[in-house]
Amino acid sequence: MSPIKCSSVLEAIGHTPLIELGRVGRDLPARIWAKAEFMNPGGSMKDRIALKMIEDAEQAGKLKPGDTVLEETSGNTGIGLAMVCAIKGYPFIAVMSEGNSPERRQILKALGAKVELVPQAEGGKPGQVTGDDLALVEKRAGELQQELGAFWVNQFHNPSNCAGHYETTAQEIWEQMEGRIDYFVDVVGTSGTFTGIATALKEKDPKIQCWVVEPASAPVLAGKPVTNPKHVLQGSSYAKIPALWKPEVCDGYITVTDGEAIRTSRRLASEEGLLVGYTAGGNVAAALRMAGWCDPGANIVTILCDSGMKYLSTDLFK
Template sequence: MAVDGIDNEIKSSALDLIGNTPIVALDRIHPGPGRILAKCEFMNPGASIKCRSSLHMIRKAREDGLLEPGQPVVERTSGNQGCGLAVVCSVLEHPLIVTMSKGNSVQRAIHMEALGAKCVRVPQVEGTYGSVTNADVQALEEVCTKIVEDNKAFYVNQFSNTRNSEAHYLTTGPEIWRQTGQHVDVFLAAVGTAGTFAGTSKYLKEKNPKLLAFVVEPAGSEPIKGEPITKPMHLLQGSGYGVVPDLFDYDHMDGTVSITDEEAVKYMNLLGTKEGLYLGYTSGANVAAAMKLLESGKVPKDAWIVTTLNDSGLKYTPVPEELTK
């Protein structure tokens, strides 16, 4: 028997846990002037922002007749998209096979397989463990193609699937606008597939044409800025692959911010010790970029900067010792 009010608090599945993440003020790292506000995407059931696009891409594929009930799903991933897809596919009963570089954290493979997915780890072409290059990502494509053919599977193709960025236009952007009381001066995000940045910045700029949107790139791997690639290997897994992503749109960008591994680690550690949040490298990079902007004079000193805390620190191997000194 239903109890009045109780049913409204009970979620029907893990899919209902995706999105509507809270925003937290990072006032201990930056007490002002201005404010850094961060969307807590690590609180999604797959522990990353990729749960949003995973749910949207799979739902739309089913609605469009591209994915039949029970049909296998295949994707190449740095780990987070695979974890998000594993959440969605387990609930919707689709077998999931993902390819992931051996350079990505093994913790991600463990996570996906715990949710019922099969993770095929592909040897690196030029990177090292913890640093994955575009060549490593491209090596996944050939393996993926064969798996799709052998299993008559649906290939998600997050790097070119416009439903990826659409997920953030429909959810992340509107949530930020509502949660901040329609007060967003700056939005910034690290870019991998560019889905988060493209969809969120498009929505927020429609609401506030004066809003400034910045891309966060690893120092030495800044193709969006137009710089030659001098450091293809860096710690920001899932971003900075050295190419301009298919989903990226310069129309919604006002500039870029370069972040070193050391800066990302510094703010990742500060998020833990000052804000009580154990997060990954791109989260540290996003907050480091927000601090840089506030100190640079490129944005008003009293600006409210919104960014994303992309994933849990539990998805990573410990920080290299030389970067913590």
């Protein structure tokens, strides 16, 4: 259990509830369970990896007192890092695309971060950050790292990203489900969450099936054509294979449309009282479809990635 008293907000990271979605999943033969990662203090699952990546860098001597921390982010990892850096006293610079929701940059600034906004690629649309947009963000982050000599967290290539979920999120899910898990289903962005959790769960029980959720228009991990890299699943599915991806822990692929993700997010709010973002809606939409065809009584676990409070300026709840 999470401690009642914390010496800092960092001790409040993790130990999130696992909630059965008995209303949106009613009348389906399987049961759906959602890990409420939006209940981390920074509002997303990325708080876990922010703390892990910073503490591992400190222990390895890569990050020293007074150093500036730099990261490319869609917002959530940056928010987690801003929170961790505020406690530990590191100046923090978040490099992010103008296409990400404005609430994220507002939260970053409130936490004391400097935000470097990068214009979207030609034809870019707010709320739909593509791999091309991400490449521009990565390029700018590299330039700033050279200019400032900052410590670049580099979540897309940092093994501590996977380790954070392997060591915490997966262990919590296993304990909360008492090992009774049939399917784990989740989107892939950096692949830290999916790779970390799937690796740990399969070590405990190789029979657990781990499925990836991808946008219907960009199922690149499934080896299918990318017809449109623009989608609403912010922070995930950049139409490229991430460096941390481990295909050997993936048993299958399932796609969702933007409409399915949006409708499911709205259902989660109005029927389950869970105000979450687009990507959480995509995860649950995939789990709902899976619950319709898997064995009766099967347990499906997925992730509620972040809070819907970060999307109030978008069309998600309008």
